[in-house]
Amino acid sequence: xxxxxxxxxxxxxxxxxxxxxxxxxxxxxxxxxxxxxxxxxxxxxxxxxxxxxxxxxxxxxxxxxxxxxxxxxxxxxxxxxxxxxxxxxxxxxxxxxxxxxxxxxxxxxxxxxxxxxxxxxxxxxxxxxxxxxxxxxxxxxxxxxxxxxxxxxxxxxxxxxxxxxxxxxxxxxxxxxxxxxxxxxxxxxxxxxxxxxxxxxxxxxxxxxxxxxxxxxxxxxxxxxxxxxxxxxxxxxxxxxxxxxxxxxxxxxxxxxxxxxxxxxxxxxxxxxxxxxxxxxxxxxxxxxxxxxxxxxxxxxxxxxxxxxxxxxxxxxxxxxxxxxxxxxxxxxxxxxxxxxxxxxxxxxxxxxxxxxxxxxxxxxxxxxxxxxxxxxxxxxxxxxxxxxxxxxxxxxxxxxxxxxx
Numbered sequence: 001x002x003x004x005x006x007x008x009x010x011x012x013x014x015x016x017x018x019x020x021x022x023x024x025x026x027x028x029x030x031x032x033x034x035x036x037x038x039x040x041x042x043x044x045x046x047x048x049x050x051x052x053x054x055x056x057x058x059x060x061x062x063x064x065x066x067x068x069x070x071x072x073x074x075x076x077x078x079x080x081x082x083x084x085x086x087x088x089x090x091x092x093x094x095x096x097x098x099x100x101x102x103x104x105x106x107x108x109x110x111x112x113x114x115x116x117x118x119x120x121x122x123x124x125x126x127x128x129x130x131x132x133x134x135x136x137x138x139x140x141x142x143x144x145x146x147x148x149x150x151x152x153x154x155x156x157x158x159x160x161x162x163x164x165x166x167x168x169x170x171x172x173x174x175x176x177x178x179x180x181x182x183x184x185x186x187x188x189x190x191x192x193x194x195x196x197x198x199x200x201x202x203x204x205x206x207x208x209x210x211x212x213x214x215x216x217x218x219x220x221x222x223x224x225x226x227x228x229x230x231x232x233x234x235x236x237x238x239x240x241x242x243x244x245x246x247x248x249x250x251x252x253x254x255x256x257x258x259x260x261x262x263x264x265x266x267x268x269x270x271x272x273x274x275x276x277x278x279x280x281x282x283x284x285x286x287x288x289x290x291x292x293x294x295x296x297x298x299x300x301x302x303x304x305x306x307x308x309x310x311x312x313x314x315x316x317x318x319x320x321x322x323x324x325x326x327x328x329x330x331x332x333x334x335x336x337x338x339x340x341x342x343x344x345x346x347x348x349x350x351x352x353x354x355x356x357x358x359x360x361x362x363x364x365x366x367x368x369x370x371x372x373x374x375x376x377x378x379x380x381x382x383x384x385x386x387x388x389x390x391x392x393x394x395x396x397x398x399x400x401x402x403x404x405x406x
């Protein structure tokens with residue numbers, strides 16, 4: 001029995017070690033549970049070797065390993081659920097329970113079982129509290145960890161009460177009695193199961209973080225071009241189903257190259273960050289902002305017609321004029337932005353939404369170019385664009401000079 005538990009704990013420790021090395025190097029909660037699993041495995045090994053070492057030493061090492069493991073589990077859960085190091089009193093709590101273990105050594109076996117089992121339950125209480133009050137308590141995997149820990153507590157409490165009420169069943173060692181052996185095995189199998197659930201919860205969180213990183217612009221924290229395409233596709237699909245309009249607004253900071261040349265790239269990065277924060281503060285919950293590259297951004301506005309999209313863009317332009325960014329010499333960096341607005345209403349029979357998204361991008365880009373060529377610091381609507389030939393001619397005439405100062 002103890003051999004199987006030791007092997008299971010060691011396997012869990014190896015799994016957590018691999019997870020920590022490959023995908024979760026910065027997650028210290030994995031490290032804590034990993035250490036706890038090794039402590040539990042060594043504790044089981046000490047009990048298994050009771051015939052090869054003095055019984056008191058085996059008893060102390062086995063229970064100390066278990067108590068250290070339960071404390072590491074609590075520390076891991078605190079880091080995972082609260083995002084910070086566990087409180088110092090957790091380790092004082094461990095020291096108190098270890099002292100209790102040393103004090104009960106002279107007692108008879110049934111009394112030791114009652115007191116030590118109660119001590120193990122007390123060490124599990126912080127974990128149960130943090131699981132019931134943490135932000136991730138509704139996560140299915142963490143709920144599974146919570147349930148398995150509660151079941152383990154029930155079996156440990158049963159063992160404590162049973163040893164008190166029926167001491168004759170606990171007069172011999174744990175390996176000699178079926179009654180106490182079954183309760184012990186059930187309790188610590190569920191403890192082992194909670195460890196695998198915790199590992200899966202960490203892997204799930206790591207996958208979510210990597211998904212966010214793959215769709216997030218590292219500098220500004222808003223969505224990147226890939227995420228913008230996904231958001232626009234989702235908005236068009238919702239618009240097709242609900243027969244509602246979808247707007248795309250392209251934003252471009254005016255003369256951004258001049259800002260980098262005059263104030264430095266560090267100030268330029270601050271400008272992009274402050275601009276992204278400002279625009280996000282102007283958006284409604286279903287609307288999103290993405291950085292397409294350089295100083296160009298896109299706002300995806302589901303359920304927005306031409307009037308609503310222009311109102312949103314105008315609020316951004318007005319807010320940018322009030323934005324204050326100071327360079328290293330405390331000089332204000334003046335910012336303006338140009339916007340191109342394009343709106344479409346997907347029809348129910350539209351199958352190729354990606355083609356529609358490309359058309360919307362092209363229309364918004366043409367509108368943005370019109371705003372730039374008309375003096376900047378303004379918006380232009382795709383609905384107001386001149387014929388395509390006129391725009392192409394304007395491109396040919398003004399392209400060199402305009403792109404040199406953008």
